[in-house]
Amino acid sequence: MTASLPTWSEKMLQLLRRMNNFYLPGSTLHSCIRFEVEGEQVGWLQPKIASILSRFPDVFTSHGGAMSVNRCLDSYAKRSEAVDQVLQELRKDESLTCLKGWRNEKYAVMPRFCDTPLMCMERSATSLFGVKRYGVHLNGYSWDDSGRLCMWLGHRSATKQTYPGKLDNLAAGGLAASCGVKQTMVKECEEEACIPACIAEKARPVGTVSYTYEDEEGVFPEGQFVFDLELPLDFKPRIGDGEVQNFYFYPIEKVKELLVTEEFKPNCALVVLDFLIRHSVIQPDTEPYYHEFVAGLHKSL
Amino acid sequence: MTASLPTWSEKMLQLLRRMNNFYLPGSTLHSCIRFEVEGEQVGWLQPKIASILSRFPDVFTSHGGAMSVNRCLDSYAKRSEAVDQVLQELRKDESLTCLKGWRNEKYAVMPRFCDTPLMCMERSATSLFGVKRYGVHLNGYSWDDSGRLCMWLGHRSATKQTYPGKLDNLAAGGLAASCGVKQTMVKECEEEACIPACIAEKARPVGTVSYTYEDEEGVFPEGQFVFDLELPLDFKPRIGDGEVQNFYFYPIEKVKELLVTEEFKPNCALVVLDFLIRHSVIQPDTEPYYHEFVAGLHKSL
Known part of the structure; x- marks a missing residue:
């Protein structure tokens, strides 16, 4: 044969x-938690990434199946700035290979394309957050x-x-x-x-x-x-x-x-x-x- | 305002x-069970329909989250014929309004469009079985x-x-x-x-x-x-x-x-x-x- x-x-x-x-069956989809900003889902976090982000409780807070940008960060500018500072810190972590491709190019983060952006984020970091x-x-x-x-x-x-x-x-x-x-x-x-x-x-x-x-x-x-x-x-x-x-x-x-x-x-x-x-x-x-x-x-x- | x-x-x-x-949330999707032929899903059954079909155990058999056409019906012709007989019986049931629109028009039933059809079914009945x-x-x-x-x-x-x-x-x-x-x-x-x-x-x-x-x-x-x-x-x-x-x-x-x-x-x-x-x-x-x-x-x- x-x-x-x-x-x-x-x-x-x-x-x-x-x-x-x-x-597909076997993907991390069902173990991922929602990444939310202002109560709206904007991405997906694999468990290992959620665990890393939980080291920055001033910026990221967890609650029932989701992780959010802290509500105290109450503007586009504050959220973008705070998350960028975390990312600058994480660039030192050799295991996050995607950040080695840092582009200095900002992507808008929003629930849907037609929505007003809630923050912006370095392009190479979007895959960590599963942001579209x-x-x-x-x-x-x-x-x-x-x-x-x-x-x-x-x-x-x-x-x-x-x-x-x-x-x-x-x-x-x-x-x-x-x-x-x-x-x-x-x-x-x-x-x-x-x-x-x-x-x-x-x-x-x-x-x-x-x-x-x-x-x-x-x-x-x-x-x-x-x-x-x-x-x-x-x-x-x-x-x-x-x-x-x-x-x-x-x-x-x-x-x-x-x-x-x-x-x-x-x-x-x-x-x-x-x-x-x-x-x-x-x-x-x-x-x-x-x-x-x-x-x-x-x-x- | x-x-x-x-x-x-x-x-x-x-x-x-x-x-x-x-x-959408609130649909019957999560209460539906799979409708299978020869081990392959070909449709979705709302619970009330599955309950009606279970009255015909020679034709439909249930097993863990799915209902199948009986394996004894081992050809396209036998399956099509047996299901048609059940549908002729069900036409007498006034509650199944879709069958009032009986068309005498046969639709092919298959897991995907490119597959060989596993049986055929009267057009007006396809919605009962959630057949595409x-x-x-x-x-x-x-x-x-x-x-x-x-x-x-x-x-x-x-x-x-x-x-x-x-x-x-x-x-x-x-x-x-x-x-x-x-x-x-x-x-x-x-x-x-x-x-x-x-x-x-x-x-x-x-x-x-x-x-x-x-x-x-x-x-x-x-x-x-x-x-x-x-x-x-x-x-x-x-x-x-x-x-x-x-x-x-x-x-x-x-x-x-x-x-x-x-x-x-x-x-x-x-x-x-x-x-x-x-x-x-x-x-x-x-x-x-x-x-x-x-x-x-x-x-x-």
């Missing part, structure tokens, strides 16, 4: 499961001279802190505190791929991709705003801030094959999968996991 | 909550002479069994056992709106919309395959099998307003909401519940 190799569909399903492993991060991702595409759908991919710099050398969307970035969604997308287009604002502004918002994974660095609930940009066939992105070392223009079938390889940054592969579904490259009568793919691209806690 | 009227966004969020009320139903929905649209995006809506017949007189998508229908997805869509286009196959086949599959609600008739997990069809501006649908009494061609802003009124069949409103997001009519910087909308359109058990 020979074991058959997994198909493309099976490999994609595995990727979706990995990117949503916080929902939001970002923007751009699918850049054209039809070539023979009418084939083709997509631009970025090749991440070998020196990038996260996912060096992996394939990426044409442009993408985190939504920093108090920045607009489209504004962030246009800024990333300019910085990463030298796409002028007059072109980038034609990108169309087409939905979101959401997933939650966990690893040794914490819990990562992420929500990406997705944009599609059809580019003129003679347009070529150029290397901008050096986060990308090259750009490739591939037929969509080649992009599809690459998605399930180790070459691709996993969350960017999900953004392209969503594109393949919306653009009918993947069809319900021939893709057995069509429903599972759409569900896996839109998981919410 | 005057209470302000709910905004469009708030009304849409309420509709999404209503269509996903099985996930699949269907197809078509967004038909054009740009009018002044470049405005407009959409075709169907006005359901006043004599239709479900949702009489409500607004509907241009075409829609349930996926009967052993029918293809695109094939069903093309068939519904012909039957309901006299759209010839040569036009209907140009419809593009663009994803799914999934939700689960419950009411006095049971649990309704539903998954709709969504198609978009851009129609020539001079094309007009015509009344076909009489399930629709009229068609309207409205600017998309008017359609958007109608979605949150009592005029619209609720699941069709969700299919249009998905269209509005994919076609950038709704945008993340101006729609506070953008993420919640996308999440609510793709809930899975």
Whole structure:
């Protein structure tokens, strides 16, 4: 008896499961406690993290299945400042590997995207608190001279802190505190791929991709705003801030094959999968996991 | 102090909550037991239904938190036949109102859409067993002479069994056992709106919309395959099998307003909401519940 190799569909399903492993049996989901600010849940704390934070009772207080930022810290500024001081202290702790990737980039913390932020937090610390991060991702595409759908991919710099050398969307970035969604997308287009604002502004918002994974660095609930940009066939992105070392223009079938390889940054592969579904490259009568793919691209806690 | 009227966004969020009320606190979700066939879950049974089914021990057997079709019924045909006999008996029970809408239309029962069906079941009974139903929905649209995006809506017949007189998508229908997805869509286009196959086949599959609600008739997990069809501006649908009494061609802003009124069949409103997001009519910087909308359109058990 020979074991058959997994198909493309099976490999994609595995990727979706990995990117949503916080929902799988055996995850820490059921042992996590809620992280709350002003009585509203804004994240998830693994037990080992809750135990570390309990060493700072002036900032974090526990109560029945939840840990809160102390109510005495009664403003956005006070909470942000107090938590930052704790994080500066924790950076000395070698075991919290995620903080080694300190970015000096502040993320807004809120129960839902539409709510007023309750505090802000260093980007690299959000996984400790299981705070949801939001970002923007751009699918850049054209039809070539023979009418084939083709997509631009970025090749991440070998020196990038996260996912060096992996394939990426044409442009993408985190939504920093108090920045607009489209504004962030246009800024990333300019910085990463030298796409002028007059072109980038034609990108169309087409939905979101959401997933939650966990690893040794914490819990990562992420929500990406997705944009599609059809580019003129003679347009070529150029290397901008050096986060990308090259750009490739591939037929969509080649992009599809690459998605399930180790070459691709996993969350960017999900953004392209969503594109393949919306653009009918993947069809319900021939893709057995069509429903599972759409569900896996839109998981919410 | 005057209470302000709910905004469009708030009304849409309420509709999404209503269509996903099985996930809300207070639903029967946590008192339901799993409905299994051949060891695989295929539905949810509310306690009162499980109690009724336990009167038929030759067909249904209980075991730790689940009720199964008896293992002795060891084929698709035997299971379908035995369950049908029970349902014929239960039709005499006046309290099971859903069975009054008996359709003589068989739905496939399977753990996931891609699996081989384990049995089939009368459509009107699926909610008793919380078996997931699949269907197809078509967004038909054009740009009018002044470049405005407009959409075709169907006005359901006043004599239709479900949702009489409500607004509907241009075409829609349930996926009967052993029918293809695109094939069903093309068939519904012909039957309901006299759209010839040569036009209907140009419809593009663009994803799914999934939700689960419950009411006095049971649990309704539903998954709709969504198609978009851009129609020539001079094309007009015509009344076909009489399930629709009229068609309207409205600017998309008017359609958007109608979605949150009592005029619209609720699941069709969700299919249009998905269209509005994919076609950038709704945008993340101006729609506070953008993420919640996308999440609510793709809930899975």
